[in-house]
Amino acid sequence: MNNTIPSTPEPDLSASALETDLFWEKNKTTILTGLASVVIVVLGVSAWFAYDSSSNAAARRMLALADSPESLQQLVSTHPRSNPSAAALMLLAADRREAGDMEGSTKAFSEFLGKFPGHQLAGGALLGIGQNQEASGDVTSATTTYQQVLTQYPASYAAPIASYAEAEILLRDFQREEAVKRYNMIVSQFPGSPAGAMAMQQLRRLGAAPTP
Numbered sequence: 001m002n003n004t005i006p007s008t009p010e011p012d013l014s015a016s017a018l019e020t021d022l023f024w025e026k027n028k029t030t031i032l033t034g035l036a037s038v039v040i041v042v043l044g045v046s047a048w049f050a051y052d053s054s055s056n057a058a059a060r061r062m063l064a065l066a067d068s069p070e071s072l073q074q075l076v077s078t079h080p081r082s083n084p085s086a087a088a089l090m091l092l093a094a095d096r097r098e099a100g101d102m103e104g105s106t107k108a109f110s111e112f113l114g115k116f117p118g119h120q121l122a123g124g125a126l127l128g129i130g131q132n133q134e135a136s137g138d139v140t141s142a143t144t145t146y147q148q149v150l151t152q153y154p155a156s157y158a159a160p161i162a163s164y165a166e167a168e169i170l171l172r173d174f175q176r177e178e179a180v181k182r183y184n185m186i187v188s189q190f191p192g193s194p195a196g197a198m199a200m201q202q203l204r205r206l207g208a209a210p211t212p
Helices: 015-025 028-032 036-050 057-065 069-078 083-098 102-115 122-135 139-152 158-172 176-189 194-205
Strands: none
Touching (some): 122 139, 176 194
């Protein structure tokens, strides 16, 4: 398990910077293989936590020293509403998914949403639940969850990724026309985003890209 919170020089924590610089340029291969949510969550937690100055000092120390899921869980139990607790829950969710424990990962994401529904990473937590559902074979629930990301967190970095994931499900289900509509919507609604770039690539591959 790797829960070290790296330091990053001269942060730019705007949504566009997180989307284009961190999530696409550093992780495009992972995104394309369908594992985006966990990577994005960990990177997002790292960037956010490194520059959050309002967290409880004791909780921050616990997070910095945490070296196991158990120590992260202890932090959540000891400081349940602190910012470091939010980071710990996201790291727990990522760690459990990496270990193949989709149920435990979803539980951690759900706990995060219950305690921090307005957090800037809440969209990523809901996206993570959808990814876990899809990885577990529950495509119907995953589709519903991806739609909830768009409804509840439309301005988050998770929204275009959730929409793209839904389009991929449609394509795999041989619903080509619906998938094309979804890809076009992503290109239109999220121009310049990693998901928008991937959607355009899919449109070109399908011979459905709009003519310039």
